[in-house]
Amino acid sequence: MVQNKYDTIINARWIITVEADNEVLENHAIAIRDGKIEAIVPASQAAGLEAREVLRLDRHVVMPGLINLHGHSAMTLLRGLADDKALMDWLTQYIWPAEGRHVRDDFVFDGACLAMAEMLRGGTTLINDMYFFHGAMARAGLASGMRTFVGCSILEFPTNYGANADDYITRALDERREFLGEERITFTLAPHAPYTVSDDTFRKVVTLAEQEDMLIHCHIHETAHEVETGLKETGVRPLARLKELGLLSPRLIAAHMVHLNEAEIALAARHGLSIAHNPTSNMKLASGIAPVKALLEAGVNVGVGTDGAASNNKLDMLAETRMGALLAKVGTLDPTAVPAYTAIRMATINGARALGIDDKVGSVAQGKMADLIAIDLSSPETAPAFDPVSHVVYAAGREQVSHVWVQGEALLRDRTLTRLDEEALLARAEDWRHRILARGE
Numbered sequence: 001m002v003q004n005k006y007d008t009i010i011n012a013r014w015i016i017t018v019e020a021d022n023e024v025l026e027n028h029a030i031a032i033r034d035g036k037i038e039a040i041v042p043a044s045q046a047a048g049l050e051a052r053e054v055l056r057l058d059r060h061v062v063m064p065g066l067i068n069l070h071g072h073s074a075m076t077l078l079r080g081l082a083d084d085k086a087l088m089d090w091l092t093q094y095i096w097p098a099e100g101r102h103v104r105d106d107f108v109f110d111g112a113c114l115a116m117a118e119m120l121r122g123g124t125t126l127i128n129d130m131y132f133f134h135g136a137m138a139r140a141g142l143a144s145g146m147r148t149f150v151g152c153s154i155l156e157f158p159t160n161y162g163a164n165a166d167d168y169i170t171r172a173l174d175e176r177r178e179f180l181g182e183e184r185i186t187f188t189l190a191p192h193a194p195y196t197v198s199d200d201t202f203r204k205v206v207t208l209a210e211q212e213d214m215l216i217h218c219h220i221h222e223t224a225h226e227v228e229t230g231l232k233e234t235g236v237r238p239l240a241r242l243k244e245l246g247l248l249s250p251r252l253i254a255a256h257m258v259h260l261n262e263a264e265i266a267l268a269a270r271h272g273l274s275i276a277h278n279p280t281s282n283m284k285l286a287s288g289i290a291p292v293k294a295l296l297e298a299g300v301n302v303g304v305g306t307d308g309a310a311s312n313n314k315l316d317m318l319a320e321t322r323m324g325a326l327l328a329k330v331g332t333l334d335p336t337a338v339p340a341y342t343a344i345r346m347a348t349i350n351g352a353r354a355l356g357i358d359d360k361v362g363s364v365a366q367g368k369m370a371d372l373i374a375i376d377l378s379s380p381e382t383a384p385a386f387d388p389v390s391h392v393v394y395a396a397g398r399e400q401v402s403h404v405w406v407q408g409e410a411l412l413r414d415r416t417l418t419r420l421d422e423e424a425l426l427a428r429a430e431d432w433r434h435r436i437l438a439r440g441e
């Protein structure tokens with residue numbers, strides 16, 4: 001019967017649903033139609049269902065796509081150019097000058113496509129980004145098929161993209177208009193950080209976010225230096241200043257939040273903001289260890305991000321999830337600080353909640369979008385497979401991600417990208433290497 005015909009049926013050895021009670025289903029099938037999960041049934045019942053494509057993933061775990069809650073995709077083209085620095089030295093002496101020399105429309109499109117190839121190959125289905133040249137970023141999202149949250153940077157100082165804060169805001173709204181009907185593209189407002197954005201601009205951002213129903217994405221309390229200088233210059237710590245300016249709300253995704261006292265953790269919980277935890281970037285820039293255990297215990301929604309490839313230097317959400325679990329343990333000397341299933345929740349449903357789309361993605365449930373990944377656990381690195389949750393967090397590598405679907409569409413099939421042309425991307429990256437070397441790093 002036509003009605004019973006699904007687009008895809010995925011038979012999986014295990015499904016980590018990220019629904020209630022740390023659920024793992026064994027030998028079940030997911031039936032997908034029109035981009036949505038229509039049914040999840042025991043494999044024995046799936047035998048009678050018809051579909052255009054039936055996949056038998058007998059050695060695989062299927063789970064929700066990983067949600068990268070904080071990144072700067074185009075920075076792949078600056079990967080490895082400034083390592084082993086602290087944040088402010090890294091930004092002011094190396095990255096901002098390099099961005100001034102190289103960042104244009106084509107840089108952002110090529111860098112973002114490269115990032116998306118890397119992220120898709122590692123099981124990431126959604127990127128919550130912030131950078132410049134938003135049209136290029138959105139076009140990269142459309143080309144790759146990834147769900148893309150395009151964060152429109154706002155700073156007080158001029159860059160190649162904007163002249164001043166008002167100019168960044170105007171350009172953001174103009175560029176957004178063209179993509180308003182695109183289901184996989186969402187624009188957000190991204191005031192860079194408390195140390196680069198004025199009170200006036202923060203107030204404008206809050207008003208605009210409410211008017212246009214947009215999320216706000218901002219680097220906050222990333223380093224001790226930021227908190228100390230903020231306190232010296234304004235008389236209060238940056239988070240208190242942002243509270244006074246009306247920024248703290250469920251609309252806010254605060255990236256980093258490494259340096260927080262108990263009162264600030266309670267404040268974050270009270271105002272319902274979300275945090276993007278970037279453990280590798282925080283380690284590499286020697287920023288510190290975010291108090292993830294305390295934040296989760298206080299009820300704060302914490303997701304996981306990679307940050308950019310110039311400070312990580314990988315866009316590997318499986319590695320980031322593992323790092324999030326490990327760093328929380330060593331930071332508290334408590335092995336239960338972030339257990340494996342909690343780490344998976346952080347990298348999936350918590351990211352979706354931060355973005356206000358947990359009714360659509362972030363778990364494997366009937367009626368949700370089929371944003372899914374499959375990880376092959378049959379290789380020596382993950383044998384024997386007693387517990388897929390343990391292996392996803394502590395043992396599997398991104399090279400074991402075999403399939404990635406966004407809205408039921410396979411974007412990675414048997415490790416081959418379906419939309420992005422890997423060879424062409426590598427050729428463009430090589431072009432950029434030459435150009436960057438010629439212009440000066």
Ligand SMILES: CSC[C@H]1O[C@@H](n2cnc3c(O)ncnc32)[C@H](O)[C@@H]1O
Nearest residue numbers: 072095130131153154192219307308
């Ligand atoms: C407003 S986003 C673009 C801006 O942010 C810079 N950036 C990248 N990583 C970080 C970070 O960890 N903290 C602060 N700023 C960062 C990026 O280079 C762009 O200039």
Ligand SMILES: [Zn+2]
Nearest residue numbers: 219255307308
């Ligand atoms: Zn960042």
